[in-house]
Amino acid sequence: MKRILIKDIANKIGESVKLAGWVDVRRDHGKLIFIDLRDSTGKVQTVITPGNKETHEIANGLRPEWVIEMEGEVKKRPENMINPELPLGGIEISANKISVLNKSKTPVFEIGTNGYEINEEIRLKYRYLDLRRERMQKNLMVRHNIVKYFRDYLSERDFIEIETPLLTKSTPEGARDFVVPSRLHQGKFYALPQSPQQYKQLLMIAGVEKYFQVAKAIRDEDTRGDRQPEHTQLDLEMSFADQETIINLIEDLITSLVKTLFPRKKITRLPWPRLTYKEAMEKYKNDKPDLRNDKKNIDELAFGWVIDFPLFEYDEKEKRIAPMHHMFTSPKDEDIGLLGKNPLKITGKLYDMVCNGHELGSGSIRINDPELQKKVFEIIGISEQETLDKFGHLLEAYEYGAPPHGGIALGIDRLVAILQGEPNIREVIAFPKTGDGRDLMMNAPSEIAKEQLDELGIEIKKGKKKP
Amino acid sequence: MKRILIKDIANKIGESVKLAGWVDVRRDHGKLIFIDLRDSTGKVQTVITPGNKETHEIANGLRPEWVIEMEGEVKKRPENMINPELPLGGIEISANKISVLNKSKTPVFEIGTNGYEINEEIRLKYRYLDLRRERMQKNLMVRHNIVKYFRDYLSERDFIEIETPLLTKSTPEGARDFVVPSRLHQGKFYALPQSPQQYKQLLMIAGVEKYFQVAKAIRDEDTRGDRQPEHTQLDLEMSFADQETIINLIEDLITSLVKTLFPRKKITRLPWPRLTYKEAMEKYKNDKPDLRNDKKNIDELAFGWVIDFPLFEYDEKEKRIAPMHHMFTSPKDEDIGLLGKNPLKITGKLYDMVCNGHELGSGSIRINDPELQKKVFEIIGISEQETLDKFGHLLEAYEYGAPPHGGIALGIDRLVAILQGEPNIREVIAFPKTGDGRDLMMNAPSEIAKEQLDELGIEIKKGKKKP
Numbered sequence: 001m002k003r004i005l006i007k008d009i010a011n012k013i014g015e016s017v018k019l020a021g022w023v024d025v026r027r028d029h030g031k032l033i034f035i036d037l038r039d040s041t042g043k044v045q046t047v048i049t050p051g052n053k054e055t056h057e058i059a060n061g062l063r064p065e066w067v068i069e070m071e072g073e074v075k076k077r078p079e080n081m082i083n084p085e086l087p088l089g090g091i092e093i094s095a096n097k098i099s100v101l102n103k104s105k106t107p108v109f110e111i112g113t114n115g116y117e118i119n120e121e122i123r124l125k126y127r128y129l130d131l132r133r134e135r136m137q138k139n140l141m142v143r144h145n146i147v148k149y150f151r152d153y154l155s156e157r158d159f160i161e162i163e164t165p166l167l168t169k170s171t172p173e174g175a176r177d178f179v180v181p182s183r184l185h186q187g188k189f190y191a192l193p194q195s196p197q198q199y200k201q202l203l204m205i206a207g208v209e210k211y212f213q214v215a216k217a218i219r220d221e222d223t224r225g226d227r228q229p230e231h232t233q234l235d236l237e238m239s240f241a242d243q244e245t246i247i248n249l250i251e252d253l254i255t256s257l258v259k260t261l262f263p264r265k266k267i268t269r270l271p272w273p274r275l276t277y278k279e280a281m282e283k284y285k286n287d288k289p290d291l292r293n294d295k296k297n298i299d300e301l302a303f304g305w306v307i308d309f310p311l312f313e314y315d316e317k318e319k320r321i322a323p324m325h326h327m328f329t330s331p332k333d334e335d336i337g338l339l340g341k342n343p344l345k346i347t348g349k350l351y352d353m354v355c356n357g358h359e360l361g362s363g364s365i366r367i368n369d370p371e372l373q374k375k376v377f378e379i380i381g382i383s384e385q386e387t388l389d390k391f392g393h394l395l396e397a398y399e400y401g402a403p404p405h406g407g408i409a410l411g412i413d414r415l416v417a418i419l420q421g422e423p424n425i426r427e428v429i430a431f432p433k434t435g436d437g438r439d440l441m442m443n444a445p446s447e448i449a450k451e452q453l454d455e456l457g458i459e460i461k462k463g464k465k466k467p
Numbered sequence: 468m469k470r471i472l473i474k475d476i477a478n479k480i481g482e483s484v485k486l487a488g489w490v491d492v493r494r495d496h497g498k499l500i501f502i503d504l505r506d507s508t509g510k511v512q513t514v515i516t517p518g519n520k521e522t523h524e525i526a527n528g529l530r531p532e533w534v535i536e537m538e539g540e541v542k543k544r545p546e547n548m549i550n551p552e553l554p555l556g557g558i559e560i561s562a563n564k565i566s567v568l569n570k571s572k573t574p575v576f577e578i579g580t581n582g583y584e585i586n587e588e589i590r591l592k593y594r595y596l597d598l599r600r601e602r603m604q605k606n607l608m609v610r611h612n613i614v615k616y617f618r619d620y621l622s623e624r625d626f627i628e629i630e631t632p633l634l635t636k637s638t639p640e641g642a643r644d645f646v647v648p649s650r651l652h653q654g655k656f657y658a659l660p661q662s663p664q665q666y667k668q669l670l671m672i673a674g675v676e677k678y679f680q681v682a683k684a685i686r687d688e689d690t691r692g693d694r695q696p697e698h699t700q701l702d703l704e705m706s707f708a709d710q711e712t713i714i715n716l717i718e719d720l721i722t723s724l725v726k727t728l729f730p731r732k733k734i735t736r737l738p739w740p741r742l743t744y745k746e747a748m749e750k751y752k753n754d755k756p757d758l759r760n761d762k763k764n765i766d767e768l769a770f771g772w773v774i775d776f777p778l779f780e781y782d783e784k785e786k787r788i789a790p791m792h793h794m795f796t797s798p799k800d801e802d803i804g805l806l807g808k809n810p811l812k813i814t815g816k817l818y819d820m821v822c823n824g825h826e827l828g829s830g831s832i833r834i835n836d837p838e839l840q841k842k843v844f845e846i847i848g849i850s851e852q853e854t855l856d857k858f859g860h861l862l863e864a865y866e867y868g869a870p871p872h873g874g875i876a877l878g879i880d881r882l883v884a885i886l887q888g889e890p891n892i893r894e895v896i897a898f899p900k901t902g903d904g905r906d907l908m909m910n911a912p913s914e915i916a917k918e919q920l921d922e923l924g925i926e927i928k929k930g931k932k933k934p
Contacts, residue, residue, distance in 0.1 A: 003707060020707045022674065022868055040676035041625075065868040069707075102835055104868030128864045131673035140675065144627040151618065158508075160611040162897050166633065166659070166683055166697055167645070167904075169911035178634070179915055179923070180645050180659070183687055184903050187927045188912035192633070192647070199898060202908070206598035207489065208607070209507035216633055220650055230633055240470060240487045240536075368569060393908050397595045401489055401532040401571030430629050431666060436651050437634075441669070441860050444636035445655035448646055454928075456646070460654045461924045 001071060007041035009091065012074045019044070019093065020069040020101070022132070023062050024112065033059040035095070037070060040137065043086070046072060046093040058098045065104035065111070065132075071097040120426075124440040127431055139428045142261070143416045147214055149257050150234050157249075159210040159236070164199035166192060166216070170390070175219035178229070186457035192218040195409060198394055200237040201328065201366055204405035205397045212236040214412065223436045226424045228413070234361075237407030243349055243365055246406055247274075247305055250353060250361065258301060262419055268293055268302035276308040290357030298421050303355050311335075311348035312379065320381050325350055327376055329364040330406075336372070343379045353410065360415055363408025370398040468538060474508035476558065479541045486511070486560065487536040487568070489599070490529050491579070500526040502562070504537060507604065510553070513539060513560040525565045532571035532578070532596075538564040587893075591907040594898055606895045609728070610883045614681055616724050617701050624716075626677040626703070631666035633659060633683070637857070642686035645696070653924035659685040662876060665861055667704040668795065668833055671872035672864045679703040681879065690903045693891045695880070697900075701828075704874030710816055710832055713873055714741075714772055717820060717828065725768060729886055735760055735769035743775040757824030765888050770822050778802075778815035779846065787848050792817055794843055796831040797873075803839070810846045820877065827882055830875025837865040 001018040009017055021039030028034075031050040036043050048059040062068065072095035083089030107129050109118045114135045123130040130136060151161065167190040170177045177191035193199075195217045203211045215235045221227055238246060251272050258265050268291060280287050287309070291302035311331050315322040321343060323329065331339065335346040349365035367373045373395060377387045387395070413425040426432035433439050453459055468485040476484055488506030495501075498517040503510050515526040529535065539562035550556030574596050576585045581602045590597040597603060618628065634657040637644045644658035660666075662684045670678045682702040688694055705713060718739050725732050735758060747754050754776070758769035778798050782789040788810060790796065798806065802813040816832035834840045840862060844854045854862070880892040893899035900906050920926055 020870075022870075038674075040674055067868045067870045101871055102865075102869050105866045107867060126867075128669045128672040129867055131670070131675070137674065140629055141627055144622070144629070147628065148618065148622055151615065155611070155615055160608055161614065162607055162611070163683075163699060165898050165900070165906065166685060167900070167911065168906065169909040169913055170915065176650065176922070177919075178647050178657075179919065180647055180912075181925075182904065182912040183643065184690065185905070185912050187914065189915045190645075190912045191915075198909075202595045203598070203897065205595040207505075207507055207604065208598070216630075218633060223651065232630060389913075393910065399572045400574060400593075400596055401534045402569055403487075403489075403534045404568055430670065431632050433632070433634070437649065438652070439632065439635065442636040442665075443860065444634065445647075445649040445652050445657045446636055446856075447654065448637065448656045448658075452644075452646065455643070457928045458648075458925050459928055461921075461926055 003069070005041045006037065006039045006044050006088070009044060009074050009093070010088065013076055013091070014074065016071065016073055017093070018069065018071045019046075021067070022104075023064055023066045023068060025064065026059075026062050028060075035059060035062060035068075035070075037068070037093070042088060044088045044091060044093055045077075046070060046095045048095050048098070052096055055096060055098050058100065059095070062098075062100070063104065063106070065107055065129075066100060067102040067104070069099045069101055070095050121434070121440060124426075124432065124434065127441045131430065136427070139416070139420055139422065140430060142420055143412075143428055145261055146257065146416055146419070147412065149261060150212075150214065150253070153253050153256070154210075154212045154236070157210070159212045160208065161213050162203060162208065162211055164193070164196040164203075164213065164215065166218075168193050168199075175221050178218055178220045181456040181458050183456050194219050195233065196235050197326065197328065200235060200407060201394070201405065202397055204237055204239040204366075205400065205402045207403075209239045209403075211238075211407075217409075225435070226426075227435065228425060228429065228432055229437045231425070232412040234410040234412055235407070236363075236409070237405060239403040239405040241404075241406055243307070243351055243406065246363060246408055247307075247351055250363075250408060250410070251303070251305075254303060254353075258419070265299050265301050265419070266297075268300055269304075272303045272305055274305040274307055277306055277310065278308070280306050286357075287352065288354045288357060288359040291354070292356055301355060301418070303353065306352045306354055307350065308347050309350040309352070310344065311346040311350070312343050314344060321379055323376070323380055324348060325362055325364055327380060327382075328366045328373070330367045330372075339372075339375050339379065349406065351408070353408070355415075355418055358414055358418065359411075360418075361408050361410035363406065365404070365406035368398060368402040368404055370395045373398060470536070472508045473504065473506045473511050473555070476511060476541050476560070477555065480543055480558070481541065483538065483540055484560070485536065485538045488534070489571075490531055490533045490535060492531065493526075493529050495527075502526060502529060502535075502537075504535070504560070509555060511555045511558060511560055512544075513537060513562045515562050515565070519563055522563060522565050525567065526562070529565075529567070530571065530573070532574055532599075533567060534569040534571070536566045536568055537562050588901070588907060591893075591899065591901065594908045598897065603894075606883070606887055606889065607897060609887055610879075610895055612728055613724065613883055613886070614879065616728060617679075617681065617720070620720050620723070621677075621679045621703070624677070626679045627675065628680050629670060629675065629678055631660070631663040631670075631680065631682065633685075635660050635666075642688050645685055645687045648923040648925050650923050661686050662700065663702050664793065664795065667702060667874060668861070668872065669864055671704055671706040672867065672869045674870075676706045676870075678705075678874075682876075684876075692902070693893075694902065695892060695896065695899055696904045698892070699879040701877040701879055702874070703830075703876070704872060706870040706872040708871075708873055710774070710818055710873065713830060713875055714774075714818055717830075717875055717877070718770070718772075721770060721820075725886070732766050732768050732886070733764075735767055736771075739770045739772055741772040741774055744773055744777065745775070747773050753824075754819065755821045755824060755826040758821070759823055768822060768885070770820065773819045773821055774817065775814050776817040776819070777811065778813040778817070779810050781811060788846055790843075790847055791815060792829055792831060794847060794849075795833045795840070797834045797839075806839075806842050806846065816873065818875070820875070822882075822885055825881055825885065826878075827885075828875050828877035830873065832871070832873035835865060835869040835871055837862045840865060 024036040024038040072093040170191040179189040353361035416428040491503040491505040500515040539560040637658040647657040820828035883895040
């Protein structure tokens, strides 16, 4: 007999089936034993009567989280035993054969709850148990559906997904790079990408026109609340497109996603309101305002755009002018004249997508003129030599017919967390790290062998504190 | 007027349109100027007559690879001017307005050819120009379509795509790890994943049942022919599945993909032939035999399976027993008794997918019993301490109701290269590295600042050779 999934038994009343999964709960009612069997598609109650001695004996030994295979007959429950609160509450399996596929120690925490009450470090250490809970299975599934929706929507509109490298070169993006020592080229390092920013611009110069990628962005940031060293973004770029085109595309993508996958959710205003940076700061003292009508309604989604950001800001700590978003953003055409005079007065072709007080995405129209790009580097204090070393390839690429282009990157972890009503992004990431970047399950980062360091031609500085 | 794509002009005869793209070729025929305009969807001939002085003057100054926007009327070409070899060879645009959006220096190589004749280092350095050629655009597009097909096929069958971390812990997989020094935990390192092997097994233990991921695998290998430090794999795992289930799933996936996306290709034999490792070695002296009938036919695809590999092999160089594939593979049930006696005689639940003399994928049914796993570690000479340090989490996970499970990983780069008839995988990767791991466009790896090293608490060993 072929195993079927629990979700598929509803229309098999009277038939014999084979199921497999985990023991969710075992209850002894006198001679009758009840096993709630769980697989990835649902739960069903099974009954083992004492008549079948061998099976009854096996059932008697079962404990929660054991993996079993079971054959039995699908039956309607007697009227008074129906549980209307469960999807399969009107059905039970009369089991006549059980095999134990694997045993389990007693789990370190409850799996039947939603898990918020459990110490998070323990949940992360035993993530393979934590993910068994219904809430987490659902988060993984919904995340898959959201990302699939992105891909389907964009592919239908002639966007193509292109993978960009993970081993690349340092790009200043506002955070530190993680670096990777090269063994074949000792003394040199790759950087992990803080975003595919340069690559996607180079793809525009390569004539791709409509690019997207569900991409990993990896940033070595200091411990700070709800951050992860690696997060996932929907990265997108278009050539021959203006701000209006990109804003409308993303607004339609997200609105149609919500309507399709989350029909119960209510989007506060359609089309999404647009505020200038100035309006947002004046009215909300905040460049990611929470535009909800009713902050207590968990099904309300107040999407909006914040536009017309200044191109630069003054970094008080570093005592220098810094880009508001990143250094590849184009100034508004009418402000180009201010570059040499008053850069802090320049408005950039910048747009942020916000939702319920979070910034969910950030985009801009990029510079495609090497001279303009050089001026921006100059204003933010990048020397000519550094410009050449770090951005020589990009400036050279701009010399070969770079089309006008722009794009956006949406934070997928945050979007999924908001849509699922989760308090932080770790709840929607299969294997997240702690706030200070540790993987408690794998025990990473960890020490590596001296031979490995030797092969890489590096050594650990003496006298350095070890955590 | 809204810009339209060149592919969409065919049914616009007599209408005015706006196009944008690159100057592919400019030809002066006396007073008439012909510009072949190219965008990501095709090419079309445009004609500029001397009657429109301003436009004629602009057209006169255009050079190859300049980016222009153009308005004009779509016309049928005169009968004697039709070029039946081009998709839009029966059409031309009578241009009445041209704007130059960006200029271009003379490209460093021809873009109109297929590019095989050009020195590859130059192609890689100017990848943004190299990718403009029709062949490369097509490779990117087809790769997108193949990967999209995988995702659609598997999602329809209830597989869910789950992202696993890039910053993880060293997993011995037959190659060296790239490592990433931690700044927050000085002296400790992350490893980049050689594959998501352990994570996907942990997802099975987490109750996911049907997982896949288009995943990056990152390996620090020595320079060796057609290798890349990072490659992409279709990574897949199922619980409660046996070898037959996984083989049949992949065989149907790939066969239907070829029939749908490559209808001209001929699959040599259906169902795919299966050879045992012994048969393959006896008959072909090779565990990835080329099973084509006609090796000269570029449209022939001889898929097949090689099964029943030995679980272990004797590593002559290291003088020890090593896993044939990896250390998580299950022995065949009937061979478990040989573990303590003659491990080299054990057959594993192993299966390789081959095509035209290449190994395209490798899979196995995994161990899900901690005691059996410990025995395998022992046989391959991993000490108890190392077992605990490196695999403690996995062995512990096996104690909590690990279901039977197995999976496979297919090499996407190689598959796309074979399907596109490309001689190497670099032709189907947007931004590949050289054989020795250099990115010639970005100039990576490269030196990093002393302050960066200080922050990481590492230093470069003195007296080390620098390339």
